[in-house]
């Protein structure tokens with residue numbers, strides 16, 4: 001695989017960039033959010049307190065709030081104020097504003113007591129974190145004993161000709177901003193051995209890192225909840 005290229009330090013913050021991001025999230029990422037929600041429900045998780053780390057414009061949280069037969073109380077957390085403004089607007093438009101509250105904070109130091117959540121999730125945010133080991137530890141800390149921590153992201157697949165061609169084809173269907181930014185996100189993402197090394201650095205031992213068939217995703221599950 002090609003070497004990792006971290007993203008610039010600033011999160012997506014400007015209102016215009018946020019609007020563009022959200023447009024892409026709605027156009028291209030909806031199937032991924034639905035897939036993540038399906039995976040959660042398939043495990044029999046249908047209710048409880050949920051934390052979505054790096055919620056961005058809130059579209060994963062919104063899909064979860066809308067899931068049939070579910071009754072979640074969701075907190076969407078992000079470092080970017082403008083992302084959260086957009087998320088609140090999206091939740092209102094989707095009619096689920098009573099099920100989600102949005103909190104601005106750095107995932108390095110989650111502003112919640114130990115064992116606050118039945119489920120901690122995150123999508124496409126891991127590759128942004130400056131201190132991923134700290135965030136993994138924080139995710140574990142705020143999860144209840146018997147709860148679940150499921151963090152999904154891209155895998156860095158550049159260097160593999162199959163995935164390079166696949167991504168090249170998908171990019172033809174994207175708008176200019178996403179066509180330019182997606183490869184940067186993939187280059188900032190981790191490989192499975194790299195994520196395992198970060199989990200070990202965090203002192204976590206009971207975890208699973210997996211990838212789904214015919215996808216270049218990465219799923220981290222931290223199993224050992226303490227509180």
Ligand SMILES: C[S@@+](CC[C@H](N)C(=O)[O-])C[C@H]1O[C@@H](n2cnc3c(N)ncnc32)[C@H](O)[C@@H]1O
Nearest residue numbers: 011054055056078079080106107123124125128
């Ligand atoms: C690519 S976006 C993904 C947003 C959303 N999860 C989605 O799937 O559309 C990454 C998000 O992570 C947020 N983020 C990055 N680092 C963060 C941190 N340390 N604490 C909280 N949020 C963070 C960014 O502000 C951004 O909204």
